[in-house]
Amino acid sequence: MAEPLLSAQGLVKRFGGLLATDNVSIEVMPGEIHALIGPNGAGKTTLVSQLTGNLRPDSGSIRFAGRDVTRLPLHARVRLGLARSFQITAVLRDFTALDNVALAVQAHDGHSFRFLADVRADRRLRDSARRGLEAVGLQARAETLASALSHGEQRQLEIAMALAGEPRLLLLDEPMAGMGPEESQRLVGMLRNLKSRCGMLLIEHDMDAVFALADRITVLVYGRAIASGTPDQIRGNAQVRQAYLGEEVA
Numbered sequence: 560m561a562e563p564l565l566s567a568q569g570l571v572k573r574f575g576g577l578l579a580t581d582n583v584s585i586e587v588m589p590g591e592i593h594a595l596i597g598p599n600g601a602g603k604t605t606l607v608s609q610l611t612g613n614l615r616p617d618s619g620s621i622r623f624a625g626r627d628v629t630r631l632p633l634h635a636r637v638r639l640g641l642a643r644s645f646q647i648t649a650v651l652r653d654f655t656a657l658d659n660v661a662l663a664v665q666a667h668d669g670h671s672f673r674f675l676a677d678v679r680a681d682r683r684l685r686d687s688a689r690r691g692l693e694a695v696g697l698q699a700r701a702e703t704l705a706s707a708l709s710h711g712e713q714r715q716l717e718i719a720m721a722l723a724g725e726p727r728l729l730l731l732d733e734p735m736a737g738m739g740p741e742e743s744q745r746l747v748g749m750l751r752n753l754k755s756r757c758g759m760l761l762i763e764h765d766m767d768a769v770f771a772l773a774d775r776i777t778v779l780v781y782g783r784a785i786a787s788g789t790p791d792q793i794r795g796n797a798q799v800r801q802a803y804l805g806e807e808v809a
């Protein structure tokens with residue numbers, strides 16, 4: 560069997576007396592979409608922050624792309640191919656969609672900031688940025704200012720920016736938040752298409768999206784992973800239904 564792309568074992572994180580991550584283990588295989596679900600305050604963001612290197616676990620270990628990254632800082636994990644959308648990227652509202660992705664490609668290339676004029680003149684950067692926009696279905700909006708994009712399109716743009724570094728694993732923090740049903744359906748289709756490019760760990764409250772996309776789901780409640788399995792296994796798990804899902808996915 561292939562080695563997991565990401566494997567976290569026995570993570571523990573305390574905030575004072577609060578056990579926000581209680582001995583959690585989680586894996587993501589290459590090309591897998593693994594969803595992390597749970598009620599508000601369950602510890603999803605705290606867990607993902609330890610995976611990215613924003614937070615240091617009190618104990619436990621994290622392997623990514625064949626290396627122990629537990630003690631590596633965020634930027635070193637990014638270099639190994641770990642990208643977090645909506646956190647490491649910031650859309651510049653007065654720039655076009657294409658300029659935004661081109662700047663992200665340039666940043667991932669390891670260049671310090673150059674003038675936008677350079678980015679606009681650099682054919683390779685722009686070609687690469689166009690491919691990024693295409694991957695998220697935003698090619699027709701390349702010359703549109705980011706501020707004129709719809710909420711859903713801005714989210715697509717953020718994902719295109721996260722893809723600029725050609726990550727092996729994309730961590731997505733509530734990408735469907737604030738979207739209407741049509742927009743979130745479009746994003747589901749787009750994320751499904753991205754599976755061939757990278758694995759994904761998806762935090763999401765929209766259960767329709769989670770059950771449509773995930774190969775595997777882990778359920779966190781009060782910092783503990785109470786279940787992990789295929790969507791069918793999670794749907795049929797009595798403990799999960801009682802603790803979280805209720806009749807939502809009946």
Ligand SMILES: Nc1ncnc2c1ncn2[C@@H]1O[C@H](COP(=O)(O)OP(=O)(O)OP(=O)(O)O)[C@@H](O)[C@H]1O
Binds near residue numbers: 599
């Ligand atoms: N920096 C911090 N200091 C103290 N407590 C924190 C800190 N960050 C998170 N917490 C607490 O840890 C618990 C888990 O929070 P976390 O944000 O990880 O949950 P979540 O599952 O992501 O919630 P949501 O779905 O609402 O985003 C909560 O009780 C929260 O108040």
